Amino acid sequence: MEVLWQTDSALTVRQVSNGLDQRELAHTTVMTVLDRLAKKGFARRERDGRAWRYRPAATREAYVAELMLTALDQTGDRVAALARFAQSVSGAEAEVLREALTGVEGHEDAVLDGNAVLDGNAGQEGDIGIGLWGHWPTRYC
Amino acid sequence: MGALADAVLLAAVAVGSVRSARAMLRASWPRRSPAAAILLWQSLGLAGGLAAVGALLAIGVSGPGTQLGVVGGLTELAERVASGQLLAPHQSPPLTVARLVFLTAGSALLTVLCWVLIMAFVEAVRARRRQRELLALLAHGDPKVPGALVIDYPTAAAYCLPGIRSQIVVSVGTLDLLGPAELTAVLAHERAHLRARHDLVLIPFTSLRRAFPMSAGVAEAHRTVALLVEMMADDRALRVRGLLARELATALVRFGTAGSDCAPAGALAVAEGEGELTARVRRLLTPPPPLSRTTQAAIVLVAALVVATPLLLFVAP
Numbered sequence: 001m002e003v004l005w006q007t008d009s010a011l012t013v014r015q016v017s018n019g020l021d022q023r024e025l026a027h028t029t030v031m032t033v034l035d036r037l038a039k040k041g042f043a044r045r046e047r048d049g050r051a052w053r054y055r056p057a058a059t060r061e062a063y064v065a066e067l068m069l070t071a072l073d074q075t076g077d078r079v080a081a082l083a084r085f086a087q088s089v090s091g092a093e094a095e096v097l098r099e100a101l102t103g104v105e106g107h108e109d110a111v112l113d114g115n116a117v118l119d120g121n122a123g124q125e126g127d128i129g130i131g132l133w134g135h136w137p138t139r140y141c
Numbered sequence: 142m143g144a145l146a147d148a149v150l151l152a153a154v155a156v157g158s159v160r161s162a163r164a165m166l167r168a169s170w171p172r173r174s175p176a177a178a179i180l181l182w183q184s185l186g187l188a189g190g191l192a193a194v195g196a197l198l199a200i201g202v203s204g205p206g207t208q209l210g211v212v213g214g215l216t217e218l219a220e221r222v223a224s225g226q227l228l229a230p231h232q233s234p235p236l237t238v239a240r241l242v243f244l245t246a247g248s249a250l251l252t253v254l255c256w257v258l259i260m261a262f263v264e265a266v267r268a269r270r271r272q273r274e275l276l277a278l279l280a281h282g283d284p285k286v287p288g289a290l291v292i293d294y295p296t297a298a299a300y301c302l303p304g305i306r307s308q309i310v311v312s313v314g315t316l317d318l319l320g321p322a323e324l325t326a327v328l329a330h331e332r333a334h335l336r337a338r339h340d341l342v343l344i345p346f347t348s349l350r351r352a353f354p355m356s357a358g359v360a361e362a363h364r365t366v367a368l369l370v371e372m373m374a375d376d377r378a379l380r381v382r383g384l385l386a387r388e389l390a391t392a393l394v395r396f397g398t399a400g401s402d403c404a405p406a407g408a409l410a411v412a413e414g415e416g417e418l419t420a421r422v423r424r425l426l427t428p429p430p431p432l433s434r435t436t437q438a439a440i441v442l443v444a445a446l447v448v449a450t451p452l453l454l455f456v457a458p
Binding site: 001040042060063064066067068070071072085086093094096097098100101 | 268271272274275276278292293294298299300302312327330331387390391392393396397398416418419422423426
């Protein structure tokens with residue numbers, strides 16, 4: 001499928017074979033796989049003389065979107081998967097959560113170090129300093 | 142006496158189940174021992190369903206001149222059908238229209254409940270198969286998350302696919318977002334879901350939502366049990382050696398707040414259960430004391446009794 005996604009035109013079995021990383025794959029193997037993909041609806045094929053030409057049925061992004069949308073289904077059915085590790089929350093709740101987390105940390109710092117919470121950044125691996133929160137808007141928007 | 146008395150008692154059990162469920166929605170003890178709470182939820186659901194069906198059927202087979210219980214009455218009815226004497230006169234008790242209505246209602250309810258359960262299961266299997274097909278095409282591995290599959294999706298997302306060939310799926314966005322300890326926490330949490338087959342635990346509640354889609358109570362019950370299941374997975378994940386509760390809590394917070402500063406591109410809109418993430422995080426950071434072993438044992442006993450009661454009423458004379 002990767003090879004099919006890379007071009008805009010329809011490819012023959014030989015062209016797909018050539019495009020693969022593993023050149024040792026037998027011609028018949030590639031043919032079988034393409035045939036199976038076509039039967040499952042992931043690839044479309046058209047006749048070109050005596051050979052078939054294959055193209056993808058949808059873009060890679062479309063399939064990724066389908067995968068994520070169905071997996072993280074918001075209807076509450078949670079049919080396919082035990083859903084998302086955590087749901088997204090609103091801005092207000094996000095603030096509450098961040099405070100809860102840093103509140104605990106600040107307390108622990110004061111207990112462990114003896115220094116005041118002025119320290120801000122615990123400096124140990126896995127801990128989140130206050131500074132890290134500021135990175136998010138630029139990184140993830 | 143006989144079936145009519147059973148009907149009244151069964152109706153009482155049904156109503157009692159609903160009342161108890163409502164009480165459990167407001168209670169705070171479930172978070173202390175989510176496993177016990179889930180067991181009780183399941184028993185209330187089962188007992189409520191059995192009792193409702195049983196009450197209807199019991200009225201349907203009741204009547205003067207008979208001392209048969211529910212099962213006895215149904216057997217007798219079946220015998221009548223077999224011998225072709227269902228509508229014959231001078232039967233005791235006679236099959237009136239009223240009784241026929243109740244018998245039909247009871248059978249219909251039983252059929253609906255079984256049907257939605259089967260359909261929920263079938264749909265889950267179908268959806269999972271499609272997921273596996275797509276994952277075979279799109280997913281790859283990554284050394285940061287051994288044993289899990291990675292999808293090229295920029296937003297943080299992680300879920301598990303239960304079943305015989307279970308999988309944990311993590312998005313590329315998650316790998317960027319979380320540190321190594323937090324990724325371990327995510328994997329541990331999802332693995333806990335898979336090992337304990339939480340999907341099977343939830344399926345009766347999702348199927349009830351299909352049966353009663355308009356009921357807000359059923360929806361709330363489903364949400365509550367789902368949250369308890371997440372808490373159970375959180376607890377189980379913490380059994381991984383070296384994993385701190387705070388690492389899991391951090392992973393959760395980062396996950397949940399990753400999209401809060403901008404509109405997420407895809408489906409991860411604000412979830413229906415606001416406050417659920419907060420509840421989990423707070424519970425991890427300041428864990429409530431678990432219920433004592435005695436209390437937990439008592440709850441298990443109560444759950445067993447709750448299910449046994451309608452069953453006994455079925456066979457009682």
